[in-house]
Amino acid sequence: MRLAEFKDHQRELYYFQLRIGIAGVFVLAAFSLLLLRLVYLQVVQYDYYHTKAEDNRISIVPIMPNRGLILDRSGTVLARNYSAYTLEISPGKVADLENTIDELAAIVEIRASDRTRFKRLMIEAKGADSLPIRTRLTDEEVAKFAVNRYRFAGVDIQARLFRQYPLNEMASHLVGYIGRINDRDVERIEEADLSANYKGTDHIGKTGLEQSYESELHGITGYEQVEVDSGGRGVRTLSRTSPTSGNNLVLTLDIKLQEVAEEAFGENRGALVAIEPSTGGILAFVSMPGFDPNLFVEGIDPASWDLLNTSLDRPMVNRALAGTYPPGSTFKPYMALAALELGKRTPQQTIHDPGFFQFGNHRFRDDKVGGHGTVDMYKSIVASCDTYYYMLGNDLGIDNIARFIGQFGFGAKTGIDVEGEATGVLPSQEWKRKRFRKPEQQKWYAGETISVGIGQGYNAYTPLQMAQAMATLANNGVMFRPHLVNYIENIRSGERTPVKPKVERAIALKAENVEFIKRALGGVNTEGTGARAFAKAEYTSAGKTGTAQVVAMKQNEKYDEKHVTERHRDHALFIAFAPLDSPKIALAVVVENAGFGARAAAPIARQVLDYYLLGKRIDKPAPEVPADDDDD
Amino acid sequence: MTMIRTLWLRFTDKIDTPLFALAFALLLLGIITLASAAHETPARVTGQAANILVALGMMWAVAQFQPQTLMRFALPAYALGLALLIAVALFGEVVNGARRWLNIGVTRIQPSEIMKIAMPLMLAWYFHKHEATLRLRDYLVASLLLAVPVLLIARQPDLGTALLVTAAGFYVIFLAGLAWKVLIGLALAGCASLPFLWSLMHDYQRRRILTLLDPTSDPLGAGYHIIQSIIAVGSGGLVGKGWLKGTQAHLEFIPERSTDFIFAVYSEEFGLIGNCLLLLLYLLLIARGLTIAANAPTFFARLLAGAVTLTFFTYVFVNMGMVSGILPVVGVPLPLVSFGGTALVTLFLGIGILMSIHRHRKLVQT
Numbered sequence: 001m002r003l004a005e006f007k008d009h010q011r012e013l014y015y016f017q018l019r020i021g022i023a024g025v026f027v028l029a030a031f032s033l034l035l036l037r038l039v040y041l042q043v044v045q046y047d048y049y050h051t052k053a054e055d056n057r058i059s060i061v062p063i064m065p066n067r068g069l070i071l072d073r074s075g076t077v078l079a080r081n082y083s084a085y086t087l088e089i090s091p092g093k094v095a096d097l098e099n100t101i102d103e104l105a106a107i108v109e110i111r112a113s114d115r116t117r118f119k120r121l122m123i124e125a126k127g128a129d130s131l132p133i134r135t136r137l138t139d140e141e142v143a144k145f146a147v148n149r150y151r152f153a154g155v156d157i158q159a160r161l162f163r164q165y166p167l168n169e170m171a172s173h174l175v176g177y178i179g180r181i182n183d184r185d186v187e188r189i190e191e192a193d194l195s196a197n198y199k200g201t202d203h204i205g206k207t208g209l210e211q212s213y214e215s216e217l218h219g220i221t222g223y224e225q226v227e228v229d230s231g232g233r234g235v236r237t238l239s240r241t242s243p244t245s246g247n248n249l250v251l252t253l254d255i256k257l258q259e260v261a262e263e264a265f266g267e268n269r270g271a272l273v274a275i276e277p278s279t280g281g282i283l284a285f286v287s288m289p290g291f292d293p294n295l296f297v298e299g300i301d302p303a304s305w306d307l308l309n310t311s312l313d314r315p316m317v318n319r320a321l322a323g324t325y326p327p328g329s330t331f332k333p334y335m336a337l338a339a340l341e342l343g344k345r346t347p348q349q350t351i352h353d354p355g356f357f358q359f360g361n362h363r364f365r366d367d368k369v370g371g372h373g374t375v376d377m378y379k380s381i382v383a384s385c386d387t388y389y390y391m392l393g394n395d396l397g398i399d400n401i402a403r404f405i406g407q408f409g410f411g412a413k414t415g416i417d418v419e420g421e422a423t424g425v426l427p428s429q430e431w432k433r434k435r436f437r438k439p440e441q442q443k444w445y446a447g448e449t450i451s452v453g454i455g456q457g458y459n460a461y462t463p464l465q466m467a468q469a470m471a472t473l474a475n476n477g478v479m480f481r482p483h484l485v486n487y488i489e490n491i492r493s494g495e496r497t498p499v500k501p502k503v504e505r506a507i508a509l510k511a512e513n514v515e516f517i518k519r520a521l522g523g524v525n526t527e528g529t530g531a532r533a534f535a536k537a538e539y540t541s542a543g544k545t546g547t548a549q550v551v552a553m554k555q556n557e558k559y560d561e562k563h564v565t566e567r568h569r570d571h572a573l574f575i576a577f578a579p580l581d582s583p584k585i586a587l588a589v590v591v592e593n594a595g596f597g598a599r600a601a602a603p604i605a606r607q608v609l610d611y612y613l614l615g616k617r618i619d620k621p622a623p624e625v626p627a628d629d630d631d632d
Numbered sequence: 633m634t635m636i637r638t639l640w641l642r643f644t645d646k647i648d649t650p651l652f653a654l655a656f657a658l659l660l661l662g663i664i665t666l667a668s669a670a671h672e673t674p675a676r677v678t679g680q681a682a683n684i685l686v687a688l689g690m691m692w693a694v695a696q697f698q699p700q701t702l703m704r705f706a707l708p709a710y711a712l713g714l715a716l717l718i719a720v721a722l723f724g725e726v727v728n729g730a731r732r733w734l735n736i737g738v739t740r741i742q743p744s745e746i747m748k749i750a751m752p753l754m755l756a757w758y759f760h761k762h763e764a765t766l767r768l769r770d771y772l773v774a775s776l777l778l779a780v781p782v783l784l785i786a787r788q789p790d791l792g793t794a795l796l797v798t799a800a801g802f803y804v805i806f807l808a809g810l811a812w813k814v815l816i817g818l819a820l821a822g823c824a825s826l827p828f829l830w831s832l833m834h835d836y837q838r839r840r841i842l843t844l845l846d847p848t849s850d851p852l853g854a855g856y857h858i859i860q861s862i863i864a865v866g867s868g869g870l871v872g873k874g875w876l877k878g879t880q881a882h883l884e885f886i887p888e889r890s891t892d893f894i895f896a897v898y899s900e901e902f903g904l905i906g907n908c909l910l911l912l913l914y915l916l917l918i919a920r921g922l923t924i925a926a927n928a929p930t931f932f933a934r935l936l937a938g939a940v941t942l943t944f945f946t947y948v949f950v951n952m953g954m955v956s957g958i959l960p961v962v963g964v965p966l967p968l969v970s971f972g973g974t975a976l977v978t979l980f981l982g983i984g985i986l987m988s989i990h991r992h993r994k995l996v997q998t
Binding site: 046 | 803806807809860862863864865866867868869870879880883884885899900903904907908911914915918919922925926931934938942945949952953956957958
């Protein structure tokens with residue numbers, strides 16, 4: 001019995017020890033598995049996880065370069081930067097955005113408009129690291145947030161440079177503005193392979209010079225290697241590559257002249273472009289009304305945007321660059337020059353003007369009732385005789401007109417250094433074939449040439465083209481490409497890279513013909529349609545008035561300003577250069593729906609020329625001068 | 633002099649030197665790692681030192697008992713644990729969405745922790761009582777004794793503790809000689825009931841398992857912790873980044889880095905070599921425990937020592953497996969290394985039991 005018990009005991013112990021042994025083997029197997037896993041992670045996959053840990057640890061923080069300034073020719077600042085604190089949220093690191101903003105609102109003021117703007121930014125700037133919920137924090141607000149910062153992972157204060165346009169609406173179309181980078185900008189940046197340089201950049205030039213000179217203004221982004229914790233907050237800086245500031249743009253523009261021109265427009269809509277004929281440098285570039293570019297920098301609020309966008313005055317349209325207008329009678333000097341050059345007229349040749357030109361069944365009416373009588377070329381320009389040009393147009397034919405006048409840049413982009421230029425329309429048989437689809441519309445009718453002769457019909461040009469043509473004529477046929485930037489200045493080295501005047505073409509013209517036309521244009525301002533506006537001018541000048549129909553008049557209908565709604569009134573135009581012998585400035589003015597060119601546009605030109613040539617300044621809108629009967 | 637020597641010998645009489653030396657080495661590694669993991673809250677290090685002193689005191693006290701005395705605690709401890717678990721289910725406080733704590737006026741206690749010791753004690757006692765006449769019925773009773781508290785704990789929910797209590801109970805049943813064919817049958821049945829278990833799980837528990845299978849499926853949510861933890865381990869490499877130099881740890885990428893995920897900190901700073909040392913210490917400690925079990929004089933002592941040792945192993949394996957990404961995330965600390973007093977006390981009670989069994993083996997041999 002005892003033996004059996006003992007044996008049983010032994011057996012029991014044996015079985016127990018067997019199970020302990022099995023458990024031990026299991027423990028060894030489990031530990032081997034762990035060891036294998038650790039060897040796999042720490043040896044086989046070491047490089048991978050090492051990189052991962054470094055990526056975790058080290059954050060490459062881009063340092064934004066200062067954007068270059070934009071200055072006028074004498075150094076007046078048109079676009080600058082200022083530093084301010086912003087409160088920024090990294091949407092990816094915040095779990096409950098609404099709640100976070102609510103809590104932030106308890107510390108710093110966050111208005112409803114800030115919230116809507118932030119939401120808009122979230123949609124527009126997808127993938128942005130951090131977005132501002134509030135800009136321009138006060139020192140007190142900065143301190144308040146700093147105390148509470150620990151409560152807000154993914155929210156931080158940043159010192160940012162803001163773009164500011166100190167002159168507000170002045171030259172707004174020309175300078176343009178920067179705005180938040182959106183999806184389309186990102187695509188463009190990627191296409192240009194500039195993604196690296198735009199890391200950390202939130203803004204990009206959207207219009208005007210800010211857009212066209214983006215690559216000069218932006219600068220080169222610097223980098224800082226920062227050790228960050230899991231909340232993304234910097235712990236210490238490991239290395240730093242400083243950014244290189246963007247280059248300054250120094251313009252050919254004379255901001256005082258710009259100011260004089262803009263003030264001369266008063267409440268009128270329109271455009272003015274003034275060019276230095278010997279270089280193509282733009283001296284003034286006006287599109288009225290303007291807008292405040294500062295509104296766009298941090299995202300425009302929807303209310304202001306609606307106001308700008310729905311306004312009948314269309315302030316966002318750059319009229320000087322993208323507005324196209326029939327040149328009206330300002331077309332005549334080029335027609336006359338074409339006649340001389342192509343041998344279709346001599347200066348002495350006269351016509352009889354009965355007050356109309358009969359073409360088949362159609363009677364093309366002259367502005368002056370009863371006509372100008374006997375008219376030679378000089379008088380045709382000075383008095384702006386329509387009948388002369390109806391006939392001339394008919395004699396030249398549309399393709400001759402298009403070929404000759406096209407040389408002055410009409411109906412072609414000038415290549416100015418801002419984007420958004422309109423092409424305009426220089427009518428020709430070929431143009432009409434391309435423009436229309438139906439065969440009967442594609443055909444050119446001889447009657448259509450007659451309207452083109454006085455700058456009406458299909459003619460449509462930008463004020464910039466008109467100014468460039470005037471400058472080319474003033475410069476005896478040598479055409480410079482218009483440009484806004486005089487030189488680009490490297491801030492660090494002080495090195496200046498000038499934008500060299502580029503001769504676009506030299507039109508082969510006989511000197512005596514050019515001289516004749518110039519003399520006739522001089523006559524306009526001394527004894528013709530521009531004489532009243534240029535009365536007692538202390539310099540010689542050339543000019544030509546123009547009035548462009550907005551709505552076509554019926555054949556026998558007399559245009560009566562009082563009976564036409566304001567928006568359907570004629571546009572007033574004036575082209576000029578001065579002084580007559582050695583032109584320093586050439587310009588084109590369009591005043592929308594202002595009626596006669598002599599009355600509304602010429603006085604603006606007078607103020608601009610007075611200021612530019614004499615330094616005279618009258619700080620009020622140009623007075624309308626009473627119209628003569630033979631004005632147009 | 634001799635008196636002091638005698639006192640010291642008396643004092644250390646019941647302390648098993650190899651077991652103590654191994655546990656002490658692990659505590660040392662733990663404190664060193666904690667000093668790095670909790671470098672911003674040094675109070676944790678001193679707090680842990682205090683925990684260690686308390687736990688060592690408990691170990692010493694338990695080691696003084698004879699196993700027979702321990703046996704007497706079995707039923708009361710189990711009954712108390714069960715009663716408290718029921719009380720938790722009825723009146724427990726909810727913290728972080730789990731009902732684990734019971735407020736007993738002066739302090740809050742977590743009764744599930746008691747079961748980690750009470751469960752093997754109870755089952756070992758039960759099997760010991762029926763040693764001569766063990767039948768399948770006894771295993772069924774034991775399984776029931778195991779299942780009731782486990783279900784109560786799992787319902788809290790506290791998956792980690794439920795797992796450890798289950799393991800402790802299962803080891804007793806296994807060592808008590810449950811037939812292999814029953815074991816295999818249970819294993820198969822277990823596999824078959826997986827879908828059913830899945831349906832019982834809480835959402836967050838399911839997510840943890842899904843996350844384990846593919847951590848990248850939720851890199852910012854549940855997967856984030858495990859991804860960062862694995863990065864910490866992997867980036868430690870062969871020799872580690874050095875003490876106090878773990879970037880994942882110090883830049884706060886590792887979650888729970890002084891408690892459940894302290895192994896990630898250790899791995900990052902001491903590398904594979906450090907891990908080998910750690911695994912070796914654990915292995916030796918477990919080997920010592922199993923040896924004690926194999927040489928224990930009574931059925932009760934054997935079962936208890938074996939189960940306590942294997943439970944200790946379960947801690948190690950589950951924790952390291954979780955941190956290195958081969959097991960789902962369950963709240964199991966790395967034994968003797970993780971910060972936390974409760975776990976430390978439980979573990980040293982276990983070590984104390986082992987010492988008691990080892991030192992009293994000759995006294996009861998009949």
